[in-house]
Amino acid sequence: MDSNCRTCMFSKIEKEQLQKNIEEYIDCLSPEERTGERLYKERLELCLECSNFFNGLCRICGCFVSARAAKIRSYCPGIPKRW
Numbered sequence: 598m599d600s601n602c603r604t605c606m607f608s609k610i611e612k613e614q615l616q617k618n619i620e621e622y623i624d625c626l627s628p629e630e631r632t633g634e635r636l637y638k639e640r641l642e643l644c645l646e647c648s649n650f651f652n653g654l655c656r657i658c659g660c661f662v663s664a665r666a667a668k669i670r671s672y673c674p675g676i677p678k679r680w
């Protein structure tokens with residue numbers, strides 16, 4: 598990959614901005630809304646092993662799994678549910 602390619606650089610910047618936006622979204626959750634760190638990691642590990650996981654997204658609901666897993670009341674939309 599050419600590191601000077603504008604398209605590649607733009608794509609990288611977009612991805613970084615997107616990741617930042619997700620992190621900001623999670624940071625804005627109140628302690629009551631937010632999943633505890635241990636459970637959050639467990640959820641993400643299950644997503645990483647799931648055939649419906651693609652590029653940070655859940656193919657079933659279209660959510661960014663890192664954002665979905667961060668909310669304590671969220672659940673996996675898969676059948677059967679993985680978390």
Ligand code: SF4
Binds near residue numbers: 643645648650655674
């Ligand atoms: S189906 Fe469930 S486990 Fe699989 S990616 Fe979606 S939220 Fe994660």
